[in-house]
Amino acid sequence: MKKIIIMLSAFLILILGVLFFPRNVEQGVVIGHNSNSITVIVNGKDKVYKTSETFPKLTVIDFKYNLLKAFGFKVITPIADRVMIKNAGSYDLESLGKTNLSSKTFYYTVDKDNNIKLSESKNLIIGKNNIKSFKTKNGELKTFFIYPMDYSSMRVGISTNGFSSVYHSKVQIKALEPAKLYSMRENLNVDLPKDSIVVIEKEDSNLKLTINNKTTIYKNRLYIKGNSIDFQSIKRGSGSSTFSPSYSGVLEFSISDNGMCVVNDVNLEDYLKKVVPSEMPLSGGVEALKCQAVAARTYAISDMINNRYAALGFYVDDSTRSQVYNNIPMQPLATEAVDSTKGIIMTYEGIPIDAKYYSTSAGTGVNYSDVWFNADGTSDSRPYIANNNYLTPKIELPKNEESWLNFYKNTSIKAIDSDYPYFRWKVEYSAAGLTTALNKTLKSLYSGETSKKYLTIYENSRQISKLPELKELQDIKIIKRGENGIAIEVSFIFSNTTVNVRGDSYIRSSIKCNQEYTNETTKLTRLKGDPLTNVGSLPSAFFSCDKKDNKFTLYGGGFGHGAGMSQYGAIELSKKGMKYVDILNLFYKDVKMEKIM
Template sequence: MKRNLILIGAILILILTYVFFPRSVEQGVLVNSDSTYSTIYVDGKLKKFRGASDFPKLSVLDFKYNLIKAYSFKCLTPLTERIMTKEASTYDLEKSGKASLSAKANFYKIDASNSINPAAAKDVIVGKSNVKYVKNSKGELKTFLIYPMDFSKMRVAISTTNFSSFYHKKTEIKCEAPAKLYSKRDNFSIDLPKDSLVVIEPSESKLNVTVNNKTNSYSNRVYLSGDSLKVENIVRGIPSFIPTYSGTLEFTNISQSICMINEVDLEEYLRKVVPSEMPLSGGIEALKCQAVAARTYAISDMLLNRFSKLGFYVDDSTQSQVYNNIATQTLSDQAVNATKGQILTYKGSPIDAKYYSTSSGTGVNYNDIWFNADGSSEDRPYLVTNNYLTPKKELPNTEAGWLKYYKDNNVAALDSNYPYFRWRVEFSNQGITNTINKSLKTIYSKKKDFITIKQNSKELSEPIELKELKEVKITKRSEGGNALEVSFIFSNAELYVKGDSSIRSILKCNSEYSNEATTLYRHKGDQLTNVTFLPSSFFSVEKSNDKFTIYGGGYGHGVGMSQYGAIELSKKGTKYTDILNTFYKGVKLDKLY
């Protein structure tokens, strides 16, 4: 009997301990609370606790709880510094510097109505002021509250002359209006009069900043804000000019080079993108199309966080969209103003607004250009195969048919009045063999998975010297006509190349690679020499004796909006909304702000 009482007592103690034993929660996020219950996100999961909290919704709370109730609520104060760069485990805070990311970090997105849902690290956009975050006891960033974002500012990497690099050895800026030089981390601010000259050079991990011949050294990011900042170490455009920027220029020492970022109003950014990307000759409706597409592209890249390790959204070259390569123009300014805040969306999200120069009479799906080595690709249902022939007729479905199509300079299509609608390049056998051998090493080092080399039916692990090209075959082609995979049959091996960028790069039309005069003939008769890479992957190849001729069409990737197609429709009086719907399918024109 006594033994049973002891056992019962032990069980009661265990039950009471289990019921009343306090558990701790670090950084739960309060969703709502009434007189009885509190609903709280804990580690990304919504949980309900008995016990009221007096703190407002979205408070970040440490608290204890047992099976009876939650108690001892403590509200934590979030930090609000901008996150300037992001790496997998480290974020750079604007004032306090680098901070580690907790392995158990939680991200929450809050919408305009204050509803909260779990999010991810990708939803933290660098350089924005819409994020609050809380550190844990180790000083690691653990809880992130991501609020609706202001889209009206862009962060653009400014390249060196010829867009050759993000990294500058030295920058020289003439302030053509009063400006301000400052650093939030080094805690200084200097007002500069008009015509001040600011020279910035890296020195080990610091920046040497010379203002009107007086030099100071700073350990951290430096900013220069003004309405007219002329960067005198850069040359842009044809005819050439020295570019001027507005907003803020931001300078960071990265490996003893300067990364220069222009934080600028989005509409001002577009005023310098639209004339750099599209000629004025197309008229106002085509320029409106370019403004909407460029604005959408910029927002899409911002959300994609492509360059978050360096702290910007887009660069100023064709890698993103060309910025400030041509001076602003009245007509393109009108197009930007007329479409202010307008972007293209698909199911409520900004689209990936791809555009390119000239079609070959067709456009192709997104996944015909951007795909992984295994053939998989992201879904872009609004970027689909298009037929721009006038009148429309059935596209070829055989290699002989495509060769005939690309050889025909009289095909009537939306873009057929423009120089790159048709083109051809002639190589001798030795010339094309030289080109492929020289290009192959570079491409193989960057995109190995898109290259296959076989010798005696055995796949090789490294490139070899290829000898005497015998035949070129398009082994896989899209419905819209671009080459997806090309095989090159040599006397000693077979080379298989897939993917738009790899195919275009392997066939450089350049004497530096071919070791012979290599000319690209456009369909109006003009000739170009030393073209860097093939204008497009829309082509067929014909062999005659010792000569290979590539017959092709279009300039660019062929996905989304053909800029010259938009120009042609604009000249015919088509409104920009209808032009956009010609190239992007199932999209909606929304006003972002």
């Protein structure tokens, strides 16, 4: 009997505990209420709690509850601070600085009608004012609201001379008009008169700022805002046309582990006015430039949405790694093209497309997956970048390697961009010269953490994991080719080993076209113009190899990856009277032109 009483007492205590023992909720999101309860999103799930308390929709609250009621409510104040850099375990907030993330974080998108939906961290775009975040008691970020985004500004990483790096050691700037120098976290707010010289350099983990021979050390991001900020420590252009680039908007300077990063936060349309002339010659006329403007605008927004450089604080850089910005001063015809297409982008199923473009085709365009694929062979879906035939008249494409060699040897074949120098080209090597070059390039590729995955090495038909010194090159075979001619996998057969290389960029990087790699005079002969002797990588992966005696000749066509828009193709179609919308619809399949602002 005594045992039964003890068991009943324990059960009663358990029941009372369940009824009355309080549990904690941290950062619930209120989404509705009635006279005796509220509905709260807790850890991504809707839950109802009994209470007579009411809160406005989307209030974030901490509280306690038991089975009878919720109580002890505390409203959490939102932080309206831009996220400037995203790292794995922390975010850099513009005013508050580096802030750790909670072990469990929750992201919600909020539409214009205040409807809320569980989202993902990838939808939080750095540098935008559409974010509200909420800290826990421990000072960690746990909850984020992501509101509709304004696309009107771009964040561009500014490179050093020659676009060689986004990490600077020292910059010198001249304010060609009055400007403002300031910090969001430290005591700095200075008006810069016209012609002021500002020097900013990395010193350990700090920024050393010098104005008029007065130097001050700052620990945090610095800003210069103005309409004409001249970067005197950088040269752009080439030859006799070099110049110091000028920037509008805001220049931001911050320290990373690898150096000082410089970001230009600039109006999207102003950005395009310096991209379009840098990416496309003016000779094609305004319709071709409109094509470039729409493609460049779409490309930029696509990279923005994809958070490509979120760990560095910008959306795109100013080189061919993204699209070239401010390498040629603004030009009236390019500005007209940007203005007349203001806000227009290409979308596929309502989403901005990844608007790839390149210089010159070899007569065909290829699938996205033929160029960009993972080491396991999988690729993202880009159905709007698909195989295209630009030959005039259209003829059936080759089906075997012998036919592809003849196709690339053929300098009389016609296509929409066949009047341009790189439509056909060839490079000649001795076996010794190409062996020397491949020893350098393949070693470099195999030392890279990512590129290594795209190389396979065989010795006596057995796969090995170490790249030996490569002895005499005996043959080059295309062992996988896309339907429209691009080399997807190339086999370099040496006397002692075989190295297979996959992927457009790695194939092109493996075959250099200059004496620095071959130790002999190496000429790239184009369809038109003088042979070139100082070319870096192969112009494209659209090529075949012809071996005779002890010499290798690569016959190829095109300049660039061959996916999306051929810029010179767009120029020629523009000259023939086609309008930009029709030209773009030729290069990108089933896309729509939509205005985003």
